[in-house]
Amino acid sequence: MTAPGGMGERRAGYTPSLVSGTHRFLHFQCIQMRQCHPDAMFHGKAPMSPEATAPVRKFRLLTDTLIHAMRSGAMKPGDRLPSVRALCRIHQLSTSTVRRVLEDLEAAGLIEAQPRRGYFVLEPRMPSPSPSASRPQKVAVAPLALRLFDALRDSHVAPFGSPFIEPAWLDLDRVNYHLRQAARRFSPERGLRDLPPGSDALRQQIARRALHQGVTLDWEETVITCGAMEALNLALRAVARPGDVIAVESPTFYGLLHAIENNGMQALEIRTDPARGIDLDELDAAIPRHNVAACLLMPSLQNPLGFVMREADKQRLIDILERHRIPLIEDDAYRELAFSDVPYRPVKHYDRSGRVLYCSTFSKAFSPGPRIGWLAAGRYYRETLLLKLMGTLATPIPNQMAVASYLQHEKPDRRLAQLRRRLSGQLARLADEVERHFPPGTRVSRPAGGYVLWAALPDNVDTLAAYDATIADGMSYVPGTIFSPSGRFGHCLRLNGGFDFDRDALARLARLGRRLTTG
Amino acid sequence: MTAPGGMGERRAGYTPSLVSGTHRFLHFQCIQMRQCHPDAMFHGKAPMSPEATAPVRKFRLLTDTLIHAMRSGAMKPGDRLPSVRALCRIHQLSTSTVRRVLEDLEAAGLIEAQPRRGYFVLEPRMPSPSPSASRPQKVAVAPLALRLFDALRDSHVAPFGSPFIEPAWLDLDRVNYHLRQAARRFSPERGLRDLPPGSDALRQQIARRALHQGVTLDWEETVITCGAMEALNLALRAVARPGDVIAVESPTFYGLLHAIENNGMQALEIRTDPARGIDLDELDAAIPRHNVAACLLMPSLQNPLGFVMREADKQRLIDILERHRIPLIEDDAYRELAFSDVPYRPVKHYDRSGRVLYCSTFSKAFSPGPRIGWLAAGRYYRETLLLKLMGTLATPIPNQMAVASYLQHEKPDRRLAQLRRRLSGQLARLADEVERHFPPGTRVSRPAGGYVLWAALPDNVDTLAAYDATIADGMSYVPGTIFSPSGRFGHCLRLNGGFDFDRDALARLARLGRRLTTG
The missing domain is CATH 1.10.10.10 (Winged helix-like DNA-binding domain superfamily/Winged helix DNA-binding domain)
Known part of the structure; x- marks a missing residue:
């Protein structure tokens, strides 16, 4: 010893x-x-x-x-x-x-x-699986999201409510370097590559990195987008129309709900287990019953719960999609931040018929600067291309060049391994704090990666009601209600562990716990 | 002498x-x-x-x-x-x-x-005013646009069909410089400015430049976008719903039609005079008759016709909007490329009640690299902000910083004056060539700025039918049919004069003229 x-x-x-x-x-x-x-x-x-x-x-x-x-x-x-x-x-x-x-x-x-x-x-008390699907709902969560963003600009507010990891933990310097080089090289001839689907070099680098992780992506079906949000929107529009029903996990990332809201579609919440993911039986039954047009899911490192669906479940999901002949829009934004050393495979990897539209981004693990996202659209590639053309036309070329060059020349894996260890430690520590200070009966997620925690408080707690006082006390969080079109998670909240919370920030967190305990 | x-x-x-x-x-x-x-x-x-x-x-x-x-x-x-x-x-x-x-x-x-x-x-034979409005139409011109873009990537094809000015004539070097500086300065703290509505510094610089040209813009109602196409889409979505009727000039820029198509709206073509602009009497009558939800116009330096509406007509347009209580989406993309030394005022300048959503871009006169557009949304600001959040979330920050810094530190007016003279000469020369080689009866626009010409050929000519042979001969153009949802301009075409067309390119243009003459 x-x-x-x-x-x-x-x-x-x-x-x-x-x-x-x-x-x-x-x-x-x-x-x-x-x-x-x-x-x-x-x-x-x-x-x-x-x-x-x-x-x-x-x-x-x-x-x-x-x-x-x-x-x-x-x-x-x-x-x-x-x-x-x-x-x-x-x-x-x-x-x-x-x-x-x-x-x-x-x-x-x-x-x-x-x-x-x-x-x-005892077995850890994870949050319970969410209730079963009720009926498709109109979505209207964006106004609350906009309000939440206001707090992020205030540097005096500890950003437990931020959707962003501390940028200093990413690779900003090296990405900035490649952006400078790209700005130097950007020339008239390159301007035409500005047109959709985007830079061939970048599309190839993205497919290469995926292959390196054991995942097959076809670069020729990939469209480069202005961040992952555009990719999600393009994917939704490619496969569904206003009013159509989209199946989502419950709870689900409010960004996915924004995309549904943005396109006037309806969301159908499917029961989701915080450890295993979406309830496939319920999904299978709900698709014909509610005439579901598409699924919009985060099967891996889901936001806010942090689970990774098992490989067998992913394969079963593909079978369900095939049987009902509907597409899956797969958001895999946190791929590079999985705590396990063995990379998981996205559902896209098992897709043989081009039904999966796979969305991801450079922002979460490398740098939010260039705002480069992508969409491997399978059989919906051409439709996606048209929508990109009609939506934002082109993704900035120097930014595309910078990301392609970064992926080609840098070796990010060692840094990412360190980052993952750091995030794992951060989230464990944050979970400790929550369990210590939040009301008895609070259950905290055990994410397999990423940088957010989901806390389910006793049912009678209203996390939105405590929001303004908490901001005034110098700390933000994301009220759970925004993660569902039906608002069924009013007793939950999401916390960001991806920044250096100091003693003072943790004291504010403890005060939030008391505020939520006393109502 | x-x-x-x-x-x-x-x-x-x-x-x-x-x-x-x-x-x-x-x-x-x-x-x-x-x-x-x-x-x-x-x-x-x-x-x-x-x-x-x-x-x-x-x-x-x-x-x-x-x-x-x-x-x-x-x-x-x-x-x-x-x-x-x-x-x-x-x-x-x-x-x-x-x-x-x-x-x-x-x-x-x-x-x-x-x-x-x-x-x-004799009076110059401009193209005739377009026919009167018939009825609202579904729009489906994007597939053709995508096909046209293919030709732009081929450096052996003279780009008379390009929507882009020769980038070497813009200020790429200086913009690249500012982008390099921005990439150097991009830091964690700045990341949060990434959020909509966008960088305050940039929004202020845009308003300052407008003021310098005698135009009042309120920076606080401005949203920074991923290029002008996103601005147009946001504006449309802010004021209308799928199925709604949008009044447009006839012919109109296919990019505007793309935005209408993208949002499942209908376009109503209003008779438009190539010298004076949209027929205000017809517009006034059509708004109640067809329940028009909004106008989507280019009142100044219209693409493809090149007119600038008179100031009195712009004021009358405002009166019409007020009377019918509908908004105007004003696309002013070519503002910096007006041939006259006296800057015109956009319709937005006369707007007292916030009914005008004013869209413009940095791409046309400075550099297409950053892909920065903007939207001064008037009373629709908050709705626009929500839509930006749900659509692409953020516009890349280094790009915003670069444009803000460029507008703050550079003095582009002298360069722009030279560019305008150059474009004026280019278009005059191109018009000569068209009049010489195109079928008798061809009428060519007399643009007040920008870099495109509109040619109206005799009615029996089908410019789309000649397209493939012309591409094979090493020259592109834009068939007129794409400038209208009803395809009524099949006998017209648009030519880009914003590049160095050499003897060889002009020979191809002459051969196109013969091809169109002989059918």
Whole structure:
């Protein structure tokens, strides 16, 4: 076993002052974590709130330590906790204190007492699957989104409500470099490549990167767009008309709802499990019943839930699409931010008949500067091309050149691996904070990537009602109601963990928790 | 009077070999031109086809000289031509040759013989006003536009069909410079300005430039867009719904028709005079009759006709809009390319109640690289903002920064004045060529700016039918049918004069003329 001081120094983000000889339990967990998960070094960031560091409040420390051990996977569901006596000894606490900690954790649904056997870790309480589909709905969430954006411009507001990752964590400098080079090279002759479908070089680089990740994309069916939002809009318009019914996950990213709203279509919410994704049985039944024209889904790293559908489910989804002869618009915006080292395959990869319109973007993992998105449109390519022509005509050429050049010349994989570890640690830490401060019964998502958390609070909580006071207190978040056309997630909220939340930001988060607890 | 050699050298594009002592008439006209029109030096480019230079075909030279004198304004409608005897003497031609030239010009409708008085210049034969409005039409011109774009990528095809000016004539280097600077400065903090409505600095610079030209624009009602096409789409969606009737000029730019088509609306063609613009009486009557939801017009430097509506007509248009309480979407894309030194005022300038949605772009006169457009949306600002959010979310920030910085730091007016003179000369020369080679009865527009010509051929000509053979011959053009939802301009075509058409390109143009003449 490594000496305490040495460990503390080796582990980035670890607060050495916590590593005293008395906290062997904590050490033990950390070592376990390093052995069981390659991301553990990052996960191991001090699970304490900064206020607690001096004087160390032992009660709080034990609570934090146990929660963190469970969240990080160091203690798994079914594992038995150390005995009360052992905890007393290791943490130098009285029996009554340790018992209070354990009773609190039991009340929070994290552990359960089994008579004469001790305390056992329970299955994590993820948010429940959403209710079943009711009926197609008109969508009108954009005005709220616009209001939420106002807060993002205020640098005094901690951006837990932002849809953007901290840009400094991306590769802005290198992308800027390629943009400068592109601006130097942009010439009359290149101007004509401005026309849809976009730069051949860029389309080929996108397909090459996909191939590198084991995914087949046909560059000749790809259209370059002004960001992923345009790609989603083009895809929807290519396959459906105003009034048509579009099946979506429930909850779903409000950007997808914007695209549906923008085109006067209706959304049909399909029951969705926060761990496994859309309920395929319900989808299969709903398609003929509601005459669904298309599905608009995020099967991987869904926003806001963070799940990745299993490969077998993705294949089954393709079968369902084939049987009903309807298209899937697949938004895969967060692809590069999956925590697993094994890249997942999008549904598009299993598509043999060109029914999947695959949308993605350069903004989420590289740089939001160029605003380059794309759409591999399958059998809908020509229709998409016409719509691009009629919509925005062309995507800026220097921006296309810059992204093509970046993808050709840079080696982003090492940086991305670091970023993913960082995000994984950020989200684990943020989840700890939420579980600690939010109302009892709050359930937090366990995303497989990306940088957002979804928190489902008790049903009687109204997260929108608390919004203005929270902004006034210097923190934003996204009220859950915006993730559904029916507004069924009024008791939920989304938090961005993709920025450096400091002690002050976390204090505001704690105050939000109290605000939501007291109503 | 300047010595022949000196003049030839002083006038760019003038072929000295033509200026021999025997062609005093030509000299006389050139001097007149310089006196009567500031652009005349540019207009004065040799009006001969290059093939004719050696041996000088005197018959052809006299024809060209007279046509050019009339087109350039050196000889005005009502002016008497020199007598046959004078022409014989000056040009050292036989009486029969001079008579044949004059009879040809009379047959072409350019001059008329008055018994015992001589030959007189007739009013120029502009294309006739278009027919009256029939009924609203579904629009479906985008597939043809996409086909036309294919030819633009082929550098062996002379781009008479291009919608773009030769980019080398714009300010690419300086815009590239500002884009490089922007790429250097793009930083995390600036990322949030990415959100609609767009950069405040850019919106202010746009309003400032407008003010400098005597036009009032409110920067706070302006939304920055991905090119003018997005601005047109946003504007249409802000004021009308699928199926609604939109009044347009006839003919109108196919890009406007694309926006209507893109949104499932109907177009109502209003009779339009190639010199004065839309028929306001007909518009006034059509609005209630067809329940017109909005007008989508180019009141200034209309594409393809090139007219600028008179200021009084613009004011009357505002009155009509007010009376019927409908909005105008005003596309003013070519604003910076007006030939007159006195800037015109857009309809927006007279708008007191926020009914005009004013669209323009940086692409036409500065650089197509950044693809920055804008929309001053008046009372429809908030709706426009929501639509931008739902459509493409944001316009690339480095591009916005570059344009703002360009407008702030560069002094483009001198360059623009030169460009306008150049374009004026290009279009005059191109019109000469068309009148010489196209079927008798062809009428050519007299644009007040921009870089395109509209040619109306005899009614029985089908310009689309000749398209493929013309592409195969190495030249593109835009068939007239695409400028109307009803396809009523099948006998017309649009030519781009905004590039360096060489002898070879003009030979192809002449062959197109023969192709259209023989059917």
